[in-house]
Amino acid sequence: MKAHLTRRYLFSASHRLHSKALSDEENRATYGKCNNPFGHGHNYHLEVTVSGPVDAQTGMVCNLVDLDNLVAREILDRFDHQNLNMLKEFTVSVPTTENLCRQIYDILQRRFRHAHLDRVRLEETLMNSFEYDGEGTHSLIL
């Protein structure tokens, strides 16, 4: 029988929302406070949902250790306590939480082999959250 397992993680990072394609005035108008040149930070709560048949031998969709290890290595080590604007993942795209959510989905989608990746959900604050389930064809992989 198929079950869906969700694991939550926490990381903290800073960013500035600023597009090179826009003028300074347009950037301020578009991003408001988030365009502050010195940046600002968030505690991001990440939810990763995977699914698959429950293994008869283990009773599990996948071994949590495998998921935790991959997220620690590929996501938390990469983004935690970093300035997102300085990372190669955001040399082109603006580090909005939408784009960060898609980046995380793409990274996990490429690397996680133990179950199907259903969805990545990212809470930027208690008030804002974003979800990506692989819809659309555009890829952010650089």
Added chain:
Amino acid sequence: MVYLTRKAEFSASHYYNNPQLTPEENHRIFGKCNNPNGHGHNYTLEVTVKGEINPQSGFVVDLKQLKEVMQKEVLDAMDHRFLNKEVPEFTSRIPTTENIAIAIWQRLQPRLKAATLHRVRVYETPDLFVDFYGEA
């Protein structure tokens, strides 16, 4: 179609062990969860039912009935129990969060008359939960 979710909490102990595997394999796969003396969690259960709104009552389902079924089928059976030893499903299946969600679905589904069971969500901790939709 309207979806209604009822929450409940129960506390229970469990451990993970497959008797078909060697002690070494069990320890490698299940790690700390393989401690035969067990360990416990405060589980949060969310049961979501769906249906059309009854024009007379304005309800999708009578919450009192849903609460009673959850109490009888789940909480009376699992709250403050050692799942491996006291809940029949888990004498033959490992009480992982996945299997707990499936067992709860199988207990509730035949007892819900007015509404359709949509989802069983079981939180083992605030950072880990499993959803089961009755999928084969």
